[in-house]
Amino acid sequence: MKKKTSLRDFYILWSTQSLSQLGSSITAFALTLWLYEKTGSALGTAALRICTYAPYVIMSIFAGALTDKFDKKKTMLVCDLLAALSTVAVFILYKTDTLSVWHLYLINAVSGLLNTVQQPASEVAYTLIVPKEYYQKTGGLQSLSRSLVTIGNPVIASAIYGFAGLDAAIAVDLVTFATAFAALALFVKIPKISSEEGKKESILELAKEGVRYLIKNPLILYVILFMSGVNFIASAFDAVLPAYILPNPRGGNIILGIVTSCSGIAMVAGSLLATFMPKPKDRVKVIYLTMLFSLGTENFLLAFSRYPYLWCIGQFLGWIFVPVMSTNQNVIMKNTIPARLQGRVYACRNTLQFFTIPIGLLFGGFMVDEVCEPLMSGSGMILRFLFGTGKGSGAALMLFILGVLGTLMCLVFGNILKKYKYSD
Numbered sequence: 001m002k003k004k005t006s007l008r009d010f011y012i013l014w015s016t017q018s019l020s021q022l023g024s025s026i027t028a029f030a031l032t033l034w035l036y037e038k039t040g041s042a043l044g045t046a047a048l049r050i051c052t053y054a055p056y057v058i059m060s061i062f063a064g065a066l067t068d069k070f071d072k073k074k075t076m077l078v079c080d081l082l083a084a085l086s087t088v089a090v091f092i093l094y095k096t097d098t099l100s101v102w103h104l105y106l107i108n109a110v111s112g113l114l115n116t117v118q119q120p121a122s123e124v125a126y127t128l129i130v131p132k133e134y135y136q137k138t139g140g141l142q143s144l145s146r147s148l149v150t151i152g153n154p155v156i157a158s159a160i161y162g163f164a165g166l167d168a169a170i171a172v173d174l175v176t177f178a179t180a181f182a183a184l185a186l187f188v189k190i191p192k193i194s195s196e197e198g199k200k201e202s203i204l205e206l207a208k209e210g211v212r213y214l215i216k217n218p219l220i221l222y223v224i225l226f227m228s229g230v231n232f233i234a235s236a237f238d239a240v241l242p243a244y245i246l247p248n249p250r251g252g253n254i255i256l257g258i259v260t261s262c263s264g265i266a267m268v269a270g271s272l273l274a275t276f277m278p279k280p281k282d283r284v285k286v287i288y289l290t291m292l293f294s295l296g297t298e299n300f301l302l303a304f305s306r307y308p309y310l311w312c313i314g315q316f317l318g319w320i321f322v323p324v325m326s327t328n329q330n331v332i333m334k335n336t337i338p339a340r341l342q343g344r345v346y347a348c349r350n351t352l353q354f355f356t357i358p359i360g361l362l363f364g365g366f367m368v369d370e371v372c373e374p375l376m377s378g379s380g381m382i383l384r385f386l387f388g389t390g391k392g393s394g395a396a397l398m399l400f401i402l403g404v405l406g407t408l409m410c411l412v413f414g415n416i417l418k419k420y421k422y423s424d
Contacts, residue, residue, distance in 0.1 A: 009129040009188050010138055016183035017122070018145035020080070023176030025153035027087060029260075030161040030169035031104060033253060036242060038101060043365030046239035050358040051105040052112040057358065059116045060350035061210065067121040067343040073190045076125065077181065079118035084177045086110050091170045120346040127339055128191045139330045140275025143323030147271050150319075151264025154257035162253065210344030213337070214352075219420045220336060223287060223329060224353045226413040230291050232356035232363075233406040237299065239364030240402070244302065244395035245311065251392070255308050262315035270323035282421045283328040288414040290321035295406030303399035306388065364398065372397045 036045050067075055086107045093099040130138045160169045214221045245251035245259060280286045298318025302311055337345050373394030376383060387396035 006131050007134060007138070009190070010126065010134075012183055013125070013129065013188045014138070014141060014145060016180040018149065020176045020180035021145070022149045022152055022156075023173035024083075024087075025149050026157040026160065026169050027090075027173040029153050029157035029257075030166050031090075032242070033158070033161055034166055035101065035104065036246060041365070041369060043239075043362070043369045044101070045242060046361040046365035048104055048108055049235070049238070050361045051108040052115075053354060053358040053361070055109050055113040056116050056119075057351055057355040059113060060120075060347045060354070062347070067117055067124065067347070071190075071192065072121045072125045072128070073184065073188070075121040076118055077185060079114045079121070080177065080181055080184075083111050083114050083118075084174060084181075086114075087170055087173055087177070091167060091174075094166050094170070116347075116350070119350065120343045123346045124339065124342045125190045127334055127342055129188075132335070135331050135334050136279070136327060137275055139327040139334075140271050140323065142330075143274055143327055144268060144271035147264050147267030147323060149264070150267055151261045154260035154264075158253050158257035210341065210348040213341060213345050214348055217336065219284070220333060220349075221352075222413075222417055222420065223284065223332065224349050226288060226291075226417060227329065227353045228356045229409045229413060230295070230406075231354060232360040233295055233299075233402055233409065235357040235360030236364030236367075236402055237399070239361045240368055240395050240398045241302075243365075243368045244392050244399065247391040250306070250308055255311075259308065259311045259315055262312040263319040266316040266319035267323050270320045271327075273320075274323045274327040277324070280328065283332055284417050284420050286328045287325050288410060288417050290325040292407070292410035292414060294318045294321055294325075295410055296403065299399045299403030299406060303396050303403060304386065364402075367398050367401070368395050372401075 032045055032048060035048055039045065090099065090104070090107055093103055126138070126142075156172075157169055160172065214224070241260075242256060245256045246253070248255075294317070298314045301314035301317065305311060305314065333346075333349070334342075371394075373391065376387060376389070376393040376397060379393075383397065384393070387393045387400070
């Protein structure tokens, strides 16, 4: 009975925040479909996510230090409320028939900026309400909820957008936000960190302290840099996938939703594995081997296949071990970094680990639109045999290129990370 009580706040926060994440993801996916209908461009739709991640990456190192100075619960509530107001702005613009592409770019940039503060505050909050012996279990459950969101949001968003329009997707988002906001405000108690030294220091000094911590702990730094490489390949893949499936004769909106959901199904399986698996002897080795498998299978299988069921298999193989990787990374960081430093160190992590996401999105979209599609339109028999013909064949070529880059990157970093071992 004691064990259940000790995780009460976690279960409330985790379940309601996961519900809110599902609502936000439904809106994001619906906006992607709306934008692709407007522009027909892989780069144009990738720019939507670039606008979200660019401020997140640029400001994270300072925003994380800011979260260490203030109450975590209040920080999360304020950020969530402002993010909801930006969603309301999209709703009003859409209903008045004045929604433009640049509106979405601007609003996504604002949401990304808010997330720079909210995300590290949330990470620290989970650390404070979860006993240390449950880090792996709760980390697996968090991966599980992210997986369920990945499964549900493409199919639900495609259905809602197809039958009821963008405004209905936004309405679902706002209802889930209200539920999560009320639960956090009324039912979750987040302990305060005993040391309040950070309140006497400047934000710049706190940010520097986070950087100094990473420099003094090369194991964490190298894992973060490795994950930045993984994020570059994965984000480029995200930019390429819609351009590969949507124009395909066997593709379309519904197929894109189904294929994307398969990654979520894989992550559910991987999350259950991460939740119940015994402690690995070497968590670092688990991190780079799982990513080698993921990047070395999914891109190649999708590049050379022509049927939706094979795309689904590729997605499953590419994502099944992602929760295992993220859980092991989180355990290393939570066990290693003192709670009073976690906000600023996680913020530095966010900057270093996620700065490659907007670059990858830009790279993937640009390569499809400006390099691979034009190349395939005038390609010879060999390339056409390997990657097909017509619009979407350039995206298939790009998937092959990402498979090669991802495999090489994992092998190089794997050789570096072999020098480090972590077991708790």
